[in-house]
Amino acid sequence: MSNFEIFWSKFSQGGGYVDYLIGLQNTAIIAVLGLVIGFIIGSLVALVKFIPSNKWPVKILKGIGDVYVTVLRGTPMIVQLLLVHFALFPMMGLGWVNSVAQAVIVFGLNSGAYMAEIIRSGVNAVDPGQMEAGRCVGLSYSESMIKIVLPQAFKNIVPTIGNEFITLLKETSVVSFIAVIDLTKSMDSIANSTYEYFVPYIFLAITYLILVLGISYGIKLLERRLKKNERHQ
Amino acid sequence: MNDTNNEVILSVQHLKKTFNKLEVLKDVSIDISKGDVVAVIGPSGCGKSTFLRCLNCLEDPDDGSVIIFDNVNIADVRIDINEHRRNMGMVFQHFNLFENKTVLENITLGPINAALKKNKKASKKAIVEEAKTKAMTLLERIGLVDKANAYPSTLSGGQKQRIAIVRALAMDPKVILFDEPTSALDPEMVGEVLQLIKELAQSGMTMVIVTHEMGFAKEVANKVVFFNEGIIEEEGNPKEVFANPQSVRLKDFLSKVL
Ligand SMILES: Nc1ncnc2c1ncn2[C@@H]1O[C@H](COP(=O)(O)OP(=O)(O)O)[C@@H](O)[C@H]1O
Ligand SMILES: [Mg+2]
Numbered sequence: 001m002s003n004f005e006i007f008w009s010k011f012s013q014g015g016g017y018v019d020y021l022i023g024l025q026n027t028a029i030i031a032v033l034g035l036v037i038g039f040i041i042g043s044l045v046a047l048v049k050f051i052p053s054n055k056w057p058v059k060i061l062k063g064i065g066d067v068y069v070t071v072l073r074g075t076p077m078i079v080q081l082l083l084v085h086f087a088l089f090p091m092m093g094l095g096w097v098n099s100v101a102q103a104v105i106v107f108g109l110n111s112g113a114y115m116a117e118i119i120r121s122g123v124n125a126v127d128p129g130q131m132e133a134g135r136c137v138g139l140s141y142s143e144s145m146i147k148i149v150l151p152q153a154f155k156n157i158v159p160t161i162g163n164e165f166i167t168l169l170k171e172t173s174v175v176s177f178i179a180v181i182d183l184t185k186s187m188d189s190i191a192n193s194t195y196e197y198f199v200p201y202i203f204l205a206i207t208y209l210i211l212v213l214g215i216s217y218g219i220k221l222l223e224r225r226l227k228k229n230e231r232h233q
Numbered sequence: 234m235n236d237t238n239n240e241v242i243l244s245v246q247h248l249k250k251t252f253n254k255l256e257v258l259k260d261v262s263i264d265i266s267k268g269d270v271v272a273v274i275g276p277s278g279c280g281k282s283t284f285l286r287c288l289n290c291l292e293d294p295d296d297g298s299v300i301i302f303d304n305v306n307i308a309d310v311r312i313d314i315n316e317h318r319r320n321m322g323m324v325f326q327h328f329n330l331f332e333n334k335t336v337l338e339n340i341t342l343g344p345i346n347a348a349l350k351k352n353k354k355a356s357k358k359a360i361v362e363e364a365k366t367k368a369m370t371l372l373e374r375i376g377l378v379d380k381a382n383a384y385p386s387t388l389s390g391g392q393k394q395r396i397a398i399v400r401a402l403a404m405d406p407k408v409i410l411f412d413e414p415t416s417a418l419d420p421e422m423v424g425e426v427l428q429l430i431k432e433l434a435q436s437g438m439t440m441v442i443v444t445h446e447m448g449f450a451k452e453v454a455n456k457v458v459f460f461n462e463g464i465i466e467e468e469g470n471p472k473e474v475f476a477n478p479q480s481v482r483l484k485d486f487l488s489k490v491l
Contacts, residue, residue, distance in 0.1 A: 129329035132291055137343025137404060138319035147342065151333045 007190065007199035016190045023186035024207070030103045030182070031169040037108025038168075039161070042115020045069065049120055052141055065116065072113035078174045081106045085178040103175045107168060114164055122157035123149060155226045162219030166212050183207055239266035242439060243288070243408055246299040248308075250283055250292060257283045258294075259463035265408070265441065270434045272450035272471065273443045275460030276486060281443045284460065285410045288441070289321045290314045303407060319347050322401030322409035326417050328393040330385035336396055337381040340368035340403045347404065364403070371399040375429060391422030395429055402433070409433070411442040447491055451475055459483045 001009070010016045045065040051058050072080070084106050089095055126149050134144030173184040187204040191197045243265040250258040257280045265271055273281050286292040288300060290307060300308040307317045331339050341364040348360045372378045375395045385393055394414055401409050414430065415423045427449050434440065434453050444450055450457055451471045459467040459474070459482075467474060467483050475491075478484045 127327075127329070129325060129327055130331060133323075133325065133329035133331065135291065135315075136289060136318055136321075136323040137400065138315050138347050139343065140315050143346065148331050148333065155333070 003196055003199050006194050006196045007203070010190050010194050014190075016186070019181055019186035019189060020183070023181050023183040026100055026103075026175070026180055027169065027172045027182045029100060030107050030172045030175060030180075031165065033104045034107025034111050034168050035161075035165050037104070038111025038115045038164070041108065041112030042117075042119050045112065045116035046119035046123065047145075049116075050123060050145070069113045069116050072110050073117075077106070077110050077171055078177060080110060081174060081178055099175075099178050099180045102178065103172075103180055107172070111164060111168055115161070118157050118160050118164065119153065122153035122160075125156055126152045158223050158226065159219060162215060165219075166215055169211060169215070170208065239268055241265065242267050242303065243441075244299075244301040245288070246301070248284070248287055248298045248300065249295040250280070250287055250298075251295055257463055258287065261463075261465055263458065263465065263468070265439065267407075267439055268437050269439055269456055270454045271441045272454035272457045273441060273460060274445070274447070274450060274457060274486070274490075275466075279460045280463050281460050282412050285323075285412050285441065285443060288410055289318055289323055291323075319343070319404055320407045322404055322406035324394070324397050324401055324409065324411045324414050326413040328385075328390070328397045328417070330388075330393055330397055330400070332385055335382050335384055336372070336377070336388075337365065337368055339385070339396060340371065340400045341365055343400070343404050344368075368399075368403055371403060372396075375399055389422060390418045391425045394418065394422075394426045398426070398429055398433075408439045408441065411440065411444070413443050413445065415444070415446060445490060447475065447487070459486070461486075 011020070045068065048058070048061045048065050051062075081103065085099065085102050089097060089102060130148050130152065131141075131144050134148045135141070139147065172182050175182050176185040176188065184204060187200040191200040194200075241264045245261060245263045245265075248258055248261040249256075261284060263271075273284065275281055283292060287294045287298070287308075288302075293310065294300065294308045298308045299306055302317060303320060305312055305317060307314060330336075331342065334342060341361070344364045344367070345361055348355065348364065349357065352360075369378060369381065372381055375398075377392060377396065380388060380392065380396075385396075388396070398409075398414070411430065415426050418426060423446070427446065430440070430442065431449075431453050442450075442454070454471050456468065457471040457474045458465050459478075459480075461480075461482050467478065467480050474483070475487065478487055
């Protein structure tokens, strides 16, 4: 049998495709939910930073945000994942929680730290005159933020968020360390059981590439739609 | 033009503003009456913008400063400044139109927000319709009705500034502040903006205008104020001030700009 035939027989009759589909699903779930949770956490952390007050409860919140961002960005995702899965969750009596859900939580927290920075710099990139003009027509700070500054910041950061999504997607390959079947794991199994490595890993690389190209294309479309807003008369 | 016994609408008393250790405004006092058009002149960096920005609290004045606007001391940090800002329009050097809003939305955003807050029971639809109608009337006045649905990035500087002025007008302010409204414009667009400001002056709008257009100041203002190093060094009727400057600094300044 040729290399490809070995792979194909394991993939089809051998049931490898079932793992592949499960892997695809898990990879997608972890990357997408991680991104969504990350966006929510990141927005909250970034917005706390922009509260124009120096009262102590606000200061404490800002401090917590800083520590969170520093720690999560300063350690590898794989370490965070191992720590949560093998130490923190079992210690809190949460060892029974589904591993995919654990991965989603870790990816969400990790991505939240990066998103906080992305959103913060996106807001900072909006001309301060926009906020001032909002205040000058009688809008409050938060109204100006919501109606004027954030929509402009969002438009600016769409490409960066796209990159974050692509990074997350590729990083999902670390979840096999906590026994989640993802795309990488599914091909890994075929390779290890057939001792034929070339075709499964090439197949894996192509799968990732197609996903990444698809996301890039989606981001481009979204960007173009947001830009068109400005041009039409 | 204006008689001096008009009601004072904006009274600034001992205004001070310090950035870190830099004393930008040292002790500024001035009374502005209804219908006054005050031209603020002075060398760059002398605190003209800071003065305007303190008037509507874009900068917090130092403690002890008093700005009585509409019988309220808006320098007091405890008052609701949003409410008072609605009565005080601001036109910026760089226009600052809301980039994510159409021209029409730029003009109606403030008025709709204000009306909804003032009258919680009113129907939103009616308020929006009223604001739109008014905005269209204003656009008609400046000949830009066809730009109602355009975004600011598609407009020329002169169009942007005229829309920024109309945005301020739509709030029915009692005073409008202008910070070098023509300084960022190409020369051929300066005229259209000055013309609009002149029309506002003729209609009796109270205005404070920081400007380097001395000819315009002489023609339109009824009071000119010369700022230098954080104080008002000289003030008076423009014709007298320009024809007969007293201080050495003002003479020096005028010799450079005229
Ligand atoms: N936010 C600020 N922080 C620190 N210094 C400032 C700030 N705004 C203005 N200044 C300083 O205050 C001085 C007066 O500035 P400004 O009022 O803009 O002058 P003008 O408008 O007359 O040119 C300048 O030296 C400027 O650098
Ligand atoms: Mg200035």
